[in-house]
Amino acid sequence: MSTPEIAIRLFAAVLLAPIAGMLLVGLDRRISARLQGRVGPPVTQPFYDLVKLLAKQGDTTSRFQTACLALYLASNVVSLAMVFLGQDLLVMLFVVAFGAVAYIVGGFSAKSPYSQLGTQREMLQLLTYEPLLIFLAVGIYLRTGSFLAADVLRLERPLLPELPVFALTLVVVYCIKLRKSPFDIAASAHHGHQEVVRGPLSEVAGPSLALVELAHWYELPLLLSIAALLWATPLWAGVLLGLACLLASIVVDNVAARLTWSWMLRFGWAVAVPASIANLLYLYATRGGGS
Amino acid sequence: MARMLRSVLHNAFSKPATRPFPEAPRAAFEKARGLVTFDCTDCRFCGACALKCPTGAIRVVREERKILFEPFKCIVCGACLEACRFGSVQMGPERRKPVYEKPVEVYTKPEADKPATPQDRNE
Amino acid sequence: MNLIQKARMKSPWILHFNAGSCNGCDIEILSCLTPVYDIERFGAVNVGNPKHADVLLVTGPVNRRNERVLRNLYDQMLDPKIVVAVGTCASSGGVFQNCYNCMGGVDKVIPVDVYVPGCAAKPETIIEGLILGLEKLAKMPSKPKKGAQPAEART
Amino acid sequence: MSEGTSVPFGPQHPVLPEPIQLRISLEDENVVQALPALGYVHRGIEKAGELNDFQQNVFLVERVCGICSSIHALAYCLAVEAVLGLEAPKRASYLRVVWMELHRIHSHLLYLGLLAEAFGFESLFMEFWRVRERVMDLLEMTAGNRVIISVCTIGGVRRDIDAEQARAIREELPKLRDEARRLVDSLLSDYTVRQRTVGKGTIPAALALELGAVGPTLRGSGVAQDMRMAGYAAYGELEFRPVTFPDGDTYSRTAVRAEEVFQSIDLVLAALDNLPEGDLKVGFKGRPEGAALARVEAPRGELIYMVVGNGTKNLERMRVRVPTYANIPALLTVLPGCEFADVPVVTLSIDPCISCTER
């Protein structure tokens, strides 16, 4: 990759993607509202939320948590940039996990009982989705013979037909990451109507909370681009696939109650993980397809 | 979940239930209990309304021939309306509007040339 | 209107506290969130956590036990913030005038920015009150003046 | 040091409708103990009832709680009427039934929505509340106010339902029934909802009786007890059978309320069909002397007013015993053993109303 190309890609990842992410977050809320028979907020709503939060008085129970959230934001930026630069998917997922860990440690460092309880659940969520994502990366590797995202783009055929399960597990990951029912266990999306209030974010306010909102603007494109890898040729089809996963998670959010963390763990480890493994085993069995 | 899916999809493809408020407010119901006002033209300042009012929103100052009404104490129950034998208490269907400061409305018997409007006074 | 003011107008996050009300106004506040009134059109969400909220909707006449809670919630909200007293009893005590445990309105405990009349206040009135309050909120300074104590009751 | 977890749940908590504090002790997210702290809504209404003129009390008791406010007014009026030896006119009794049942419909739909909200089923919450607006419109149309409808008065009712309005109600209710049926079916058959409600907070019938539970909480444990069976107002003349579900869990209690919505719709329609002509209220002179107790069925269960008059315009005593008061002991008994995530759901399943509990 030439230097100007790297620069262009970095620019897209760091500056353009979050704008798309912002609109997607807004769209998400808008679509949810429509599914509920409401009008809902304008799609630019997240932007106003962010500006408002930034203009609020600074406050936190733990400075350390703010620092952790900044790291969380940074990890989202870096992992998105890594995808855009065609980097190693496993490393990218580790960077995502870094963000999750920072988020969790931050949540623990706020001594609010709700933050603590919510963060414990956050940890269990990590335990649920982390293996699913890594399996997805391994699945991609098994067909491309490489962990590099760049190599996926060189494929002639889409991966999805051979990795169908992963599109479904991705919807699960979307639900967890975007805090949607039935997996909005550690905190619900933009309102804290949960027994743990707003979980790890219970004590985060004002500009610190803005960091989290901003991080979400990166998170959505990131999730979308992971889905896009499953149908990378042509790329627009992959983006559509990502949007479809997003839409699916929004619909699931609206047709399901929030379940408990014990249900989530059981579902994750008794259904989603085995299903992923089954798909992987199929790939192993039919090895040699793409590599 | 399947049944709910039908519902939400139905919602997605039909008009939202949201009423366009405040752009196009709905007309109040004809018999709605709304704005309480006084028309002191026939008022005797007898105090029956004040006596029946469960919140003490009305004060009748007989000597000054004034009625002091605190609309933000009023629960729009209509007891005053029922108590007044002279039709001096009115209740319209419109809603009272929110305010920054609570007013005290002062009603007096209108002079022949002046219309019967309340004078607002802030406490 | 500058960007910050516009953002404040368009993103009111709400905290609702029932300070001893009869629930009448509370369910009307809740109605505001539901499809027919849908205040999320204006960017409003019910966040339920004072640290996230810009607007405190209080109902009820405030009693001697929840007074400290109300005060605490108000203190925990970050500036700038507004308080909307919803319903007659939040505005003045209303029908609970003879009740020994009541304080007689929210403004006895914390400063109130907007009074919303009605018993129960109708959703439309609540929305109007919210908008009225936001106009005030938008104009507030971002940084509180040095030495200004956030939570001092007016009386 | 940190053995176990103890967290406050309320008084202001995003999932709690009203200010109450439950002090929850947990072991790995399992509830070991739940202790309530009340008094956040205690106003002192019983005392105010002695200081007010007994006629003004009607407006006061309506605001004991706004959700079934008119039923408080009815119970109070029935008690005072008993002391005064009055009987409301027939038309008034029928109108009372209409309004009480409309109120019950709104209250139950409100509950179903809030329950959905408690387990994070936002769209279902929205749906129930959207449907509920139909009742609210009917209430506003007939009584002039949405929530505190203020229709009862001592000796009868303050408003009439004219033919035009009756027609509107007859038109609206079947629509409401269809929509509610669809939603109730979604609710009761939904996998995720069943996960969150079946077997949660089970109160066996014997325990429910022993702890004095009432209303849907009791009927959800399979005990067919409903004060409307006693036939106050016009209930004696309308066909009525209590709804029960056997399991005693959150699901059963919810199902009872869901089915009662339809029963109430039928009652309203029947009352309108049989609405006799006549006066709206009887006049009376004199002041209450003597004591009376009135028991009616509020949406959450049996509501009791006892008034003691002493011949002046002030009462000697006004005693209010509300349904949630009777249901709290059962709730506290079943919370231990639940998961923390079930606390809001199980708590909501008795449809608690703190404002009347504390008065």
Place this chain on the structure above:
Amino acid sequence: MRDLLIPILVLSPMAGGALALILRGRAARSALVALSAAALVFAAVALASNGLMRYTPGPLTTIDWNRVVLAADVVLLGWFLALAWTRRHPGAFSLALLQAVGFAFLEIRYGERLRVTQGFVVDWLAIAMVLLVSILGSAIALYAIPYMDEHERHHPGVPSRQPRFFALILVFLGAMNGLALSNNLYWTYLFWEITTLCCVLLIAHDGTAEAVASSNRALWMNLVGGCAFLAAILMLAHAQPIGEAMAIDRLVGGPTPYLVPVALLCLAGFTKSAQLPFQGWLLGAMVAPTPVSALLHSSTMVKAGVYLVIRCAPAMQDTGLTNVVALAGAFTFVATAMVAISQRNAKRVLAYSTISNLGLIIACAGLNTAMAVSAAVMLLLFHAVSKALLFLAAGAIEQRIGSREIERMEGLVLRMPWTTALTVLGVLTMLLPPFGVLVSKWAALESAAREPAAMVLFVLGSAFTVLFWVRWIGRLMAVEPGREPEMTEQMPALFRWTMGSVAALAVLLSLLVTQVMQRFVAPVVASYLQVGSEGFRATVADLESRIGSFPVLGLALSLLIAVALAVILASGRRAPTVPYLCGEPPAEGAELAPLGPGDRPAPVRVSGTYLERFFAEERHAAWMTVGGVLLTAAMLGVAAL
């Protein structure tokens, strides 16, 4: 000079140990420890800069070294017998007896075949091991000086056993170096057994019933390993011509016909590394004073096991045996990581995590490709450093708060900010990119990507790992708002220096991961594996393989920027405020005690989650042991076939 390095590395600490027994004063002992440490570090660095070499010691005056070893072996076996006898442990006694008989048989029957000419062969794997032992070992020994003083204060009335303690530690260090460097199975066996003895005696240091019981368990389990080792020697001696029988470089330099002895050596490695089903002794060993745990039970002695397995890896290339070894390692990795979640005792968490990581190393060795072995070696290095740091920090914490319970460490960051910072740093280096352990894990995952079973187990195990680490940090960081940390944490200077330097080492090593790869790992892989299986290429910025790349420099830079940004963002915030407690204001003087029922202040508490419902030890002990036994049996079975 060159020729002196190995004697210095092996013998000088032993001599120091012997002296420590004689000179019983504290000052003399401390000086001895410091001297030995200096010698070790110096010699290790010199050895590393010298590079590959071979060395065989000349005769000691007139006596052949083989005689010395024989004598030492006899003493050692006798010691084991006596120990088992006095401890009244029939199992251990029979194992010791078996070994003694076996040894006697070996000496009498094959005595001649045991003598080899090549005493020590220094290759890069050995150098890496020696560096670990010497540098970390020295740091821990120094750390132990103030630690043991305090430890003694906690056990008043007991006569000081410090001379014995430091003697054992020093002897152990020498033996470890010997073990790493020796090219002669017969000699290695001696060093192996010395480490076992030191370990067993050190576990029993406190003399409590629990300590003795744990020590006994360590004794018999390690004697099983000793028996396996001896059996391997016996079989090799039986099968091989004189002179070559015991040369490790010949035996495992490439595919070998002697698979059963290799399997037996692996079994010995399993016992030493506490792999399932032998995990019990390491857990019990946590009763020992923490420097012992740090030294023996995390960074060095248990590494001897995996070291042996890595050494054996080339010998079992492309056999069924290597697959079983990989599976056994991966199984241990997952199972112990899972159980670690339910542990409330910090040292047990560390112990489980150690076992788990050793399992991962063994699994990588079993995968036996160039990438996998590189991963194994990297993990061996990075894990040792990070884990040593964690143990040292855990020890410091334990001495201060008097407990190992994680729950008691809640909010420790306020009371012991520096130690907590080091602990968190230790965990982060275990867990997050771009630190070394994670780079190694990445390497492990990529190398396992073509092996379904190993890959699945690796992924699942990694997921569990995150949970228990993060939970621990969470407890440490759970602070009461409004309280500022006491920035003046008291701790002995030696604590500060040793922990600080180990921490610095952990970070530095991570930053230099490409260098480490080029310098230590690549030669190991090159010398061990035939062409055809590609390892990693290290460029300035990246670590690359054929199938992926790890942008070490890029991530390190990003992290640096992110941390700087985070610090800037966080420092501008207003002072911390009281937490949201559902509206109730905190009672006077206690921020986390809002008024509760009856207007009484009720403190708010949140304990950590241990998911005992899912992951309790007892729930899983049975199948873990059964699985371990089956896999070890399978290992021997496959080798025999």
Place this chain on the structure above:
Amino acid sequence: MSVLGEVSGIARIEDAPLESLLDALRAYRQRQARFITASCLDRGDRFEILYLFDEDLRTVAVRTLLPKGAKLPSATGVYLCAFLVENELQDLFGIEVEGLHIDYSGKFLVTDTFDAPPLLKQTACELQLPKENPS
């Protein structure tokens, strides 16, 4: 002062002296009557307390007279659910209840801002808003 005579809506009122109050309650428990609540009236020198029960939709009552200053034995041993109302008696009437299962010691509904129990007749309730109706 007298006690309540007939109460419309209560089918039967059974008088029980303080000493045998719990036995009377136990009898109802045995008959599986559902405990409704207790209700207290300030009668000057004593309290008149009614324990209300439901028997197949009929209301029946046990009455006891409690001299002021005397202690009331707690019914929570018989009907656990009485703890709510008994705490309320402590709060609002200042009655000391003995053996109360869950005791909020007078701070159940009210905070300690009252000089005298608010529901006593002699307690002049401080009204914040004077009723100034001139007529």
